Amino acid sequence: MGTKLNFDEFIDQYRDQINTFLETNLSKSGSDQGLVSAMAYSVNAGGKRLRPLLTLAVLQTFDVAVTPARLQAATALELLHTYSLIHDDLPAMDNDNLRRGKPTNHVKFGAGMATLAGDGLLTLAFEWIASAKLPVIQRMELIQGISHAAGPAGMVAGQAMDIQNTRHKLSYTALKQLHAGKTGALIQYAVTAGGILSGANAAEMAALAAYGAAYGLAFQIYDDLMDVIGDTQAMGKLVHKDAGEQKNTYPGLFGVAGTIEKLQATVVEAQEALKALDSNNRLDASLLVSFLEYFKIKE
Amino acid sequence: MGTKLNFDEFIDQYRDQINTFLETNLSKSGSDQGLVSAMAYSVNAGGKRLRPLLTLAVLQTFDVAVTPARLQAATALELLHTYSLIHDDLPAMDNDNLRRGKPTNHVKFGAGMATLAGDGLLTLAFEWIASAKLPVIQRMELIQGISHAAGPAGMVAGQAMDIQNTRHKLSYTALKQLHAGKTGALIQYAVTAGGILSGANAAEMAALAAYGAAYGLAFQIYDDLMDVIGDTQAMGKLVHKDAGEQKNTYPGLFGVAGTIEKLQATVVEAQEALKALDSNNRLDASLLVSFLEYFKIKE
Numbered sequence: 270m271g272t273k274l275n276f277d278e279f280i281d282q283y284r285d286q287i288n289t290f291l292e293t294n295l296s297k298s299g300s301d302q303g304l305v306s307a308m309a310y311s312v313n314a315g316g317k318r319l320r321p322l323l324t325l326a327v328l329q330t331f332d333v334a335v336t337p338a339r340l341q342a343a344t345a346l347e348l349l350h351t352y353s354l355i356h357d358d359l360p361a362m363d364n365d366n367l368r369r370g371k372p373t374n375h376v377k378f379g380a381g382m383a384t385l386a387g388d389g390l391l392t393l394a395f396e397w398i399a400s401a402k403l404p405v406i407q408r409m410e411l412i413q414g415i416s417h418a419a420g421p422a423g424m425v426a427g428q429a430m431d432i433q434n435t436r437h438k439l440s441y442t443a444l445k446q447l448h449a450g451k452t453g454a455l456i457q458y459a460v461t462a463g464g465i466l467s468g469a470n471a472a473e474m475a476a477l478a479a480y481g482a483a484y485g486l487a488f489q490i491y492d493d494l495m496d497v498i499g500d501t502q503a504m505g506k507l508v509h510k511d512a513g514e515q516k517n518t519y520p521g522l523f524g525v526a527g528t529i530e531k532l533q534a535t536v537v538e539a540q541e542a543l544k545a546l547d548s549n550n551r552l553d554a555s556l557l558v559s560f561l562e563y564f565k566i567k568e
Numbered sequence: 569m570g571t572k573l574n575f576d577e578f579i580d581q582y583r584d585q586i587n588t589f590l591e592t593n594l595s596k597s598g599s600d601q602g603l604v605s606a607m608a609y610s611v612n613a614g615g616k617r618l619r620p621l622l623t624l625a626v627l628q629t630f631d632v633a634v635t636p637a638r639l640q641a642a643t644a645l646e647l648l649h650t651y652s653l654i655h656d657d658l659p660a661m662d663n664d665n666l667r668r669g670k671p672t673n674h675v676k677f678g679a680g681m682a683t684l685a686g687d688g689l690l691t692l693a694f695e696w697i698a699s700a701k702l703p704v705i706q707r708m709e710l711i712q713g714i715s716h717a718a719g720p721a722g723m724v725a726g727q728a729m730d731i732q733n734t735r736h737k738l739s740y741t742a743l744k745q746l747h748a749g750k751t752g753a754l755i756q757y758a759v760t761a762g763g764i765l766s767g768a769n770a771a772e773m774a775a776l777a778a779y780g781a782a783y784g785l786a787f788q789i790y791d792d793l794m795d796v797i798g799d800t801q802a803m804g805k806l807v808h809k810d811a812g813e814q815k816n817t818y819p820g821l822f823g824v825a826g827t828i829e830k831l832q833a834t835v836v837e838a839q840e841a842l843k844a845l846d847s848n849n850r851l852d853a854s855l856l857v858s859f860l861e862y863f864k865i866k867e
Contacts, residue, residue, distance in 0.1 A: 299720030300749070304728035308720060356687060361660070361679035380660035381731045384683065388655060389720035389728075391687065395694050396715035405708050409698060412711060416695035421598030421607060421688035429603035429688075432680045450599070 273329060276559035283325050283335065287318045290344045298393050307378040307386035308393075312351045314369045320346045320459040323484070326556050327463020327477065330546075338402040339466050342411055345397035346459055349419055352390035353428075353455070355383050362432060391419075403466070410465045418458035427451030431516075439517040445486075447517065452492075453485030460484065476546035480557065483539035487564050490532045493518040494566075497525060529566055536561050572628060575858035582624050582634065586617045589643045597692050606677040606685035607692075611650045613668045619645045619758040622783070625855050626762020626776065629845075637701040638765050641710055644696035645758055648718055651689035652727075652754070654682050661731060690718075702765070709764045717757035726750030730815075738816040744785075746816065751791075752784030759783065775845035779856065782838035786863050789831045792817040793865075796824060828865055835860050 274282060291312055299305040324343040325335055333339075358365040358373040359380055366376050375383035398411050417423060427450025430443070439447065460481030464474045497520045519528040539561055543554040573581060590611055598604040623642040624634055632638075657664040657672040658679055665675050674682035697710050716722060726749025729742070738746065759780030763773045796819045818827040838860055842853040 299725055300722075300745075301720070301725040301728045301732075303732050304720055304725055307728075352687075356683055359660075359680075359683060361658075361674075361683055375660075381658075382728065384655055384658060384660055385724050385728050385731070387687075388651075388690065389724040391690060392715055392719035392724065395711060396719055399708060399712045399715055405704050409704050409708060412694060413698045416691055416698055420691035420695055421600070421603055423599075425684050425688040425691065426598055426600040426603055429600045429681065429684050432684070433600075433602050446599075 273553065276556060279329065279556060280322065283322055284318050286340060287321050287344050287347065290340055291347065299389060304385060304389055307374060307382045308389050310377060311355050311374045311386065314371050316369065318347060320350050320456060323459040323560065324463040326560060327460060328467055329556055330552055330554055331467035331469065333467040341401040342398050342403060342466065345394040348390045349394040350455060352387040353424060355387040357428065359383060407465055411462055414458050414461060418454040423450050423454035434517055441522060444517050444522065448486060448489040452489045453482060456485035456488055457481030473546060476542050479542035480539050483535050483542060487532055487535040487539065490519050490528060490535060491564050493520055494528050494532065532564055536564050572852065575855060578628065578855060579621065582621055583617050585639060586620050586643050586646065589639055590646065598688060603684060603688055606673060606681045607688050609676060610654050610673045610685065611647065613670050615668065617646060619649050619755060622758040622859065623762040625859060626759060627766055628855055629851055629853055630766035630768065632766045640700040641697050641702060641765065644693040647689045648693040649754060651686040652723060654686040656727065658682060706764055710761055713757050713760060717753040722749050722753035733816055740821060743816050743821065747785060747788040751788045752781060755784035755787055756780030772845060775841050778841035779838050782834050782841060786831055786834040786838065789818050789827060789834060790863050792819055793827050793831065831863055835863050
């Protein structure tokens with residue numbers, strides 16, 4: 270077994286590697302300077318890099334090295350995530366002016382260029398995975414997974430449900446479906462991508478998928494909750510926005526206390542999935558356990 | 569050798585197959601009915617299906633059968649092409665209200681849903697290629713090709729050049745670069761995709777790439793020309809629009825007569841490329857020759 274990093278070491282080391290990879294390679298990926306600037310602006314706006322970090326955390330769990338090719342495939346996910354934020358912020362969608370504490374892409378570059386920057390990042394994500402120096406079967410499984418998770422049966426469907434149902438109160442079942450698409454599908458893919466890159470067996474893939482699904486749901490519940498109990502400075506975006514826009518949220522359905530309960534139950538689900546992953550005692554899933562710390566509510 | 573269809577038979581038979589494939593499979597490809605309706609509206613708005621037809625014409629040239637899997641991979645290109653039209657028509661881009669004689673996607677569904685319909689179609693194109701029952705190496709070569717052609721070094725770059733340079737007069741060199749991205753890259757991919765699916769050798773791939781590049785350029789020159797000398801009814805969209813918007817066009821640089829000369833020279837380039845393809849007399853490229861009839865100017 271290689272040396273295992275603890276959670277803080279892991280985040281510090283690999284967030285830097287992801288950021289360096291993005292800064293080095295994004296500027297070479299386009300032929301129009303205006304377009305590349307718009308793409309790079311949002312990618313380099315200081316995201317947490319949660320999704321590629323989840324992929325790499327699975328690699329460490331399986332004791333698989335983070336090679337440049339695996340880093341490339343993992344980091345492609347950040348391109349795709351950034352596209353979804355740029356399009357989501359557009360005037361025709363959520364019309365947000367602030368993201369990660371900075372003006373949103375269309376405020377800076379105009380809605381036309383922001384649309385193209387998103388289109389470019391989405392397409393480039395596929396190019397980065399397809400051109401990574403990995404076994405072709407692994408690349409194909411990644412592309413099958415990400416295209417399904419991000420497409421009209423996944424993320425885009427969640428977004429479409431969202432814009433169609435603002436000002437209509439959704440049932441809990443429908444809200445779960447909305448979130449499973451809008452944020453859940455891509456986070457679940459991030460986790461299972463780590464399994465694909467690690468050569469996980471079918472039982473391990475199922476456990477990773479369960480952990481990823483619970484993680485994605487917890488992420489959305491936490492985000493809804495922070496919109497109510499967080500503050501603008503800490504979040505880097507406007508809070509108390511969902512209620513003003515009559516968005517469908519967990520606190521809207523269950524109140525703050527009920528939402529915290531749901532969050533905690535979902536975290537437990539994720540922990541249980543990790544126990545299944547680790548049932549043969551071959552794997553040390555402590556890093557993936559640590560990723561759930563994010564959802565702790567400060568009293 | 570199988571039975572070869574002549575041009576009219578080929579177009580009739582395969583346009584029907586492409587349309588049937590789209591109608592049958594698009595509705596199953598998404599989980600939100602509103603989104604699927606918006607996607608299907610533009611896909612089924614009666615396009616010529618030029619790009620998948622070019623792919624299939626290469627198959628016939630190489631005497632390779634159009635199996636369901638190859639049809640799926642070829643038809644994915646129409647999803648991607650339709651996404652580019654939907655986003656291009658958006659208020660923040662060209663702000664077109666009419667396309668193929670019908671209201672554009674955002675006029676019908678709103679700009680938010682139109683943005684998502686485009687995002688969904690782009691992503692679904694990759695899913696269709698990745699899930700086609702073809703050798704994994706072929707699928708990967710198709711994905712590498714289409715992601716590069718459609719991305720920020722190809723089509724999206726051409727679009728970005730276009731929106732940044734309306735009202736700025738471009739040089740001929742810059743205009744060629746704009747068109748090579750905006751329309752050329754995807755048409756060239758359509759032709760080379762046929763080579764990939766036919767197992768073409770390196771010399772054949774080079775000839776197909778040259779034919780595809782010339783075809784794409786001729787297509788754009790012809791489109792510019794028809795905006796000046798065509799009429800709205802025949803084109804299914806508003807003409808004389810480019811000049812009003814101070815778009816960079818061939819007639820703007822060379823006048824009508826000069827543009828017709830450029831078009832004819834480009835068609836000759838495409839014909840020369842086919843001679844190279846057919847240099848060992850193994851292939852009958854007459855169908856690809858017939859595809860150039862499209863660019864004949866009626867006197």
